[in-house]
Every structure is written in C-alpha cells, then in structure tokens.
Amino acid sequence: xxxxxxxxxxxxxxxxxxxxxxxxxxxxxxxxxxxxxxxxxxxxxxxxxxxxxxxxxxxxxxxxxxxxxxxxxxxxxxxxxxxxxxxxxxxxxxxxxxxxxxxxxxxxxxxxxxxxxxxxxxxxxxxxxxxxxxxxxxxxxxxxxxxxxxxxxxxxxxxxxxxxxxxxxxxxxxxxxxxxxxxxxxxxxxxxxxxxxxxxxxxxxxxxxxxxxxxxxxxxxxxxxxxxxxxxxxxxxxxxxxxxxxxxxxxxxxxxxxxxxxxxxxxxxxxxxxxx
Amino acid sequence: xxxxxxxxxxxxxxxxxxxxxxxxxxxxxxxxxxxxxxxxxxxxxxxxxxxxxxxxxxxxxxxxxxxxxxxxxxxxxxxxxxxxxxxxxxxxxxxxxxxxxxxxxxxxxxxxxxxxxxxxxxxxxxxxxxxxxxxxxxxxxxxxxxxxxxxxxxxxxxxxxxxxxxxxxxxxxxxxxxxxxxxxxxxxxxxxxxxxxxxxxxxxxxxxxxxxxxxxxxxxxxxxxxxxxxxxxxxxxxxxxxxxxxxxxxxxxxxxxxxxxxxxxxxxxxxxxxxxxxxxxxxxxxxxxxxxxxxxxxxxxxxxxxxxxxxxxxxxxxxxxxxxxxxxxxxxxxxxxxxxxx
Numbered sequence: 001x002x003x004x005x006x007x008x009x010x011x012x013x014x015x016x017x018x019x020x021x022x023x024x025x026x027x028x029x030x031x032x033x034x035x036x037x038x039x040x041x042x043x044x045x046x047x048x049x050x051x052x053x054x055x056x057x058x059x060x061x062x063x064x065x066x067x068x069x070x071x072x073x074x075x076x077x078x079x080x081x082x083x084x085x086x087x088x089x090x091x092x093x094x095x096x097x098x099x100x101x102x103x104x105x106x107x108x109x110x111x112x113x114x115x116x117x118x119x120x121x122x123x124x125x126x127x128x129x130x131x132x133x134x135x136x137x138x139x140x141x142x143x144x145x146x147x148x149x150x151x152x153x154x155x156x157x158x159x160x161x162x163x164x165x166x167x168x169x170x171x172x173x174x175x176x177x178x179x180x181x182x183x184x185x186x187x188x189x190x191x192x193x194x195x196x197x198x199x200x201x202x203x204x205x206x207x208x209x210x211x212x213x214x215x216x217x218x219x220x221x222x223x224x225x226x227x228x229x230x231x232x233x234x235x236x237x238x239x240x241x242x243x244x245x246x247x248x249x250x251x252x253x254x255x256x257x258x259x260x261x262x263x264x265x266x267x268x269x270x271x272x273x274x275x276x
Numbered sequence: 277x278x279x280x281x282x283x284x285x286x287x288x289x290x291x292x293x294x295x296x297x298x299x300x301x302x303x304x305x306x307x308x309x310x311x312x313x314x315x316x317x318x319x320x321x322x323x324x325x326x327x328x329x330x331x332x333x334x335x336x337x338x339x340x341x342x343x344x345x346x347x348x349x350x351x352x353x354x355x356x357x358x359x360x361x362x363x364x365x366x367x368x369x370x371x372x373x374x375x376x377x378x379x380x381x382x383x384x385x386x387x388x389x390x391x392x393x394x395x396x397x398x399x400x401x402x403x404x405x406x407x408x409x410x411x412x413x414x415x416x417x418x419x420x421x422x423x424x425x426x427x428x429x430x431x432x433x434x435x436x437x438x439x440x441x442x443x444x445x446x447x448x449x450x451x452x453x454x455x456x457x458x459x460x461x462x463x464x465x466x467x468x469x470x471x472x473x474x475x476x477x478x479x480x481x482x483x484x485x486x487x488x489x490x491x492x493x494x495x496x497x498x499x500x501x502x503x504x505x506x507x508x509x510x511x512x513x514x515x516x517x518x519x520x521x522x523x524x525x526x527x528x529x530x531x532x533x534x535x536x537x538x539x540x541x542x543x544x545x546x547x548x549x550x551x552x553x554x555x556x557x558x559x560x561x562x563x564x565x566x567x568x569x570x571x572x573x574x575x576x577x578x579x580x581x582x583x584x585x586x587x588x589x590x591x592x593x594x595x596x597x598x599x600x601x602x603x604x605x606x607x608x609x610x611x612x613x614x615x616x617x618x
Contacts, residue, residue: 157362159358159360159362160362160364160365162321162323162349162356162358162362163356163358163362163364164364164375165322165323165348165349165350166321166322166323166349166350166352166354166355166356166414167350167375167376167413167414167416167417168350168376168377168417169350169375170348170350177375178364181366182365182366260365260366
C-alpha cells in the first residue's frame, strides 16, 4: 500500500514537470486558430523582423563557423599551459547574463569604448546597426558551437591524425580530410545549438543594437514590442520560432545519432566539457 | 638496401628511453608492455621529438637534435602500421590505400588480395583484412623504412598463426628495412632476422633469435625467450663443472662456469620427463609433482615443481601426465646456461 502511494507521488511529480514544460508551447498554438496565425505572419512588423533575424543569424553563424572551428581544433589538439584558462574564456559568455554581454560590447565597440576611436577613425559605427546585432548574437552563441566542436575534435582518434601525417599529409590536409569529416556530426550539432541560441538572442541585442524596426529589430525583439500592442501578432511570431526551434532540435539530434563516423557518443549535447 | 639508423634519448614517464639501433633488414624489438617500444616507432616516424640524438635513413637526416633539425612526419619516407591499424573509417579500402599515394593503388590492392574489398569500409573487414589494408596503405607511400607496431596483437589466436606466416613471407619479399615491435618473443623470432630485447627503455641484448636463446645476456632475456630460470648459489667443481644449490634445496650441475648468485637457464625442450628414476647421462634430476599440463600445438607444456618441460603430446599420453603424481625431470649439464643475477 505504502509502495503504491510512493509510486503515485513519483508519477504525479513527473507529470507536473512534463506539463509545465509543454504547456507554454501548446498554449501558443491553441489561443489563436492556425489559419489566423499564418495570416498574421504577413504583417509588416513580422516580415521586417524575420529578414533582420535571418540576416543577422546567418552572418553570425558563418562567422562563428569560420573563426570558431580553428579555435576549437586548436584547443582540442594542443596541450599547453594556460589551455584550461583559454577554454574558460571561451565558455564564459555562456554563463554571462545577456545584459552584461550587451554592456561589455558597448564598452569594447561603443563610441567611447576600447576600440571606439579606432572604429570612428575608420568611419565605422557599430552600435544600433545590423553589425551590432551580429556582434551580440555571435558573442552569445559562439561558445555553444566552440564548446561542442572541442568535444567533437577531441573524440577523433589521435592515431588517425598521426596516420594521416605519416602517410604524407600535412597539418592542413589532415584537418580537411580526416579531422573535419570525422568530427562533422559534432560540428553540425554545435552549429544547430548555436543557431538556435542566436535566433533567440534578446538581452545583449536590445542593449547594443536597440530595437529599430527593419534595422535591428529581430523576431524576439519584435515579439517583445508587439506583446503590448498586438498580442496575436506576437503569438504568431512565437509560433514561427517554436517551429524553427523544433526543426533545429531535430536536426541536432539527427546529426549526432546518424553521423556514421561518430567515434563515440561522448559528444552528445553536453555543453561544458571536462575541465582537463 | 638502404639502412635506418636511430640513436637517441627520450624521457618517458618513469624512465628514459635510450637506444642505438641500425635497421638494415628486419629487426624486431621485443619487450614487456610499457618498455618504450611504441615510443621508438613514434620517434622514428616523427610523431615524437627525442631529447637528444639523431635518426637517419641512408644518409638522409630526419632528426638531429644537436643541429636543431626535425623533419615533420609527412616529409619522412616512412610507412607506419599502427597497432589497431588506424584505418580511416570514413574512407573506403581503395581511398584508404590511395591516401598514401595514388600511383600504385591497383597494384597494391591486387597484391594484398583486397581488390574485391576496394569499395568496403574498414568496419566491414576482418582483422586479417584490416592488417592487409594497413600494410598496403603504408606501402603506397613508397617508404624507405617500414615500421610495424604489434602487428599481430589485434588478431584473435585463431587468425594470428595464419597471418604471421603471410606477414613473414611478405616482409621477406619486400626488401625494405623493417622495424617491428611486439611483446611476444615467438612473433619476433618468427618475423625478424635480428631481435632486440627492450626493457624500461634500455636495449638489454640484440642478436639473432637463436643467439638470444642459446646465450641470453641476463635472466630477463632468458625468461623472455621462454626459458626456465632457477635461482641458486654456484660453486666451481673439478672437471670444469659448476654445482648450483637451488633456493628449493636441490643441487644441479652446469658446464658453464660461475660463482655466487646465479640463474640457471634451461629451455623446456631440453628437459626430459619420466615416471621412473633413470640413471642416464643427464646429471640433473628434479623430482616433483605435476602441477599443470597445457597443450601448445602438437606439444605439451608440463609444470614439475619449479620447472617447465615441453614434451610431445604422444609422450604426455604415454606417461599419463594428466593424472598428476610424482615425475622425474632430467636435463643435461651441457643444456644449461648460467647468468649472473644482480
């Protein structure tokens, strides 16, 4: 009798947790009929925000891959004093409050910031432009990619890299023909993770880039604005982001489980790697 | 044939690897695991940097620490076959072989009997097939020296015997300086013309396999080559004989001359076994219980007290060794070697 009561309580707790996680998402789709949600998406506010979101996220993601991949490979394959410190520097923006990331960007690239005068002299102004959105998004989203990519590269058997070298391939050829294809699943998963994070960026963006419609107003910022003006439009954008998030989550899971040469399952979506 | 010469020092975790080696034909380094064998290959291939010394192939310098010279692995004409073969899992057999060099791929696939597997992925292959792919890939680069890391240890006991014969024939036909490392003395003796025993980074003895068996330099080499080693105290007698009082109390005789603490080396195949006490020409007789009987191919290894004897399966049956009981093990004084014990 006592055991069945325990089981019932356990089951009830699990059900509450599950419902709590699912309900907000379900609610977005139940309040307004789907047909109306689709029609609301043609609203100018939405299309403007969608364009800004897609452009900024695409550019940021390209930069993250271009610069983050070499950094991750370097940190995964070299052992040197200070490596743990550098890994921590990479991970820091993950735990940083977005508002702090935003003010940090101001302090670095704002008019009166660290590089402000340099940028000024070059005629460049970052804050409140699309570039500012890209900066904010890249800063907050790149650690997710770099962290996952480090784990993916670490999982590549060092013997395979060594074999490639003894077979006459230099470091560059070894990277492109051995390390990159073998770590591909983990890299794709990291890209999907950081893409999702980039698409949802709010705090750092609103501080560093503002919320200028058609210029820096991304979907999350538009949702926030429409929230008090036109709740149904805000909901429509929310629904759109839910669908994109589901797609990203699925692609992440697929790239991890069906990447044929994944050496181990070690590169599952554990965001923080071991400290060693 | 070109020759590889390696003479270097490298600090490892708990000891220093220090080696002077010339490889002209086939050399095997044999030693227990953790002796630094793989590190030797890594230094020669350029995957590790020695602390001092030089590595050269036929006058071409690969490393010279004193002159600050170090050639990266891709610039050395070296073929390294890894212990677990390290085949690229994302490439087909053909692409694996072509990774080393494109010109001779078809030739090599044919020669190693893997042409029918050209489109397969490494994980679809058996252990023996993987090894042939790894060898073909290493040779596709037209290396000046071939390095094999434990070539037989990734195979199960059943395939190992066949692969060993194949490998031996292959190496004989290659005419390439070859350095093999293995922990198995039998494999080393079967594959190489020269065998070196490496223990804790030091080369204890190097020579022809039969030389290591007949003249082991120290107790370790003796036991590693499969000999019995009986510890005792030696005293010189007349007639050029030495008597040794063993730790177990028995006295045995040897034609080697020595004094003090020694190890008596006797090979299992030099020990005869009988049920009755025979007064033959063998001076040494040890009586004892049969403690184990292990078939090894067509022979049987019998453990009698401190000794291991090797007899034919037929003798083992005739003497009913399997039922245990007391037997007499005898060996001639001329069949023993005395090695000093530190």
